[in-house]
Amino acid sequence: MLPLLIASLFTLGSDYRASYQQYLLARNQYQQYQTESTRLTAIDKVKRVLKSRNDWQLEYLKTLRLTLASDTSIANYPQTTSYLTLEDEIIALERFTSDFNSVSSLSQAQNFSRSWEDRYSRTQTLVSQTRNQIIKARLANFQNQLAPYIDAASPSSTLDLAIQKLKLVSSSEPSLAHQLLLDAAKLLAL
């Protein structure tokens, strides 16, 4: 399921970039000629770019929600909150899909686009938090895998140092947590 979603994200990204280029061309032609024909083309192209942008973001949030569920098992309150908020965002973006289908003028497209972009900006914090939770869950999984080696190791100053590093993993940001985990694992493997 997840690989399919990731492949779909790649296609949707290409669709968005193509429709954005077509929109820019149509917008320039409309601004230059101001004819009914160029206006209708601009409306058509703006509808397409609004839809492709929404589709890409929607699929990304679905992938993120699925990854969060599979990698963290939604085991604590912050993860549960992220999951539910992602679900709300997905529902909101699904509503935008029908809004964009009904666009019949540039001013209407402006309103929908502004509303979508406001929502998108607010979603960035949620996306960043969720990504951190996923990475930290993956690091915690590694930490759990190291536990039996610590239990089996003979007491030594090297073991103490590895344990000290592992204690700091959960409270550190992902890149530092990763480094601490790697240091501890290397110490255990000495």
Next chain:
Amino acid sequence: MNRPKLLILLIPAAAFISLVVFFISRLPRPAPAVTSSPPSRPKADQALPDTVNPPSSLQILVDQIAVFKTNDSTLTPPSFDIPLQIPSE
């Protein structure tokens, strides 16, 4: 008259050939193809006696942690050109 001459030539030649055949048959034969097991590893490389967690599995885990990416590209969000700057009618 020709017969003794011929014998004088043939006898040493026959003796020489006999000697060559004798020595060739005494040469050591090529060794059979080697199918032996690989040379034993130095003592330090040999697996340690069984423990609860074999070192090799720990090394695999170390390698997995080393290649782990905290900036997983599959989690990278889409990037958009915002705002769209839709023209007014």
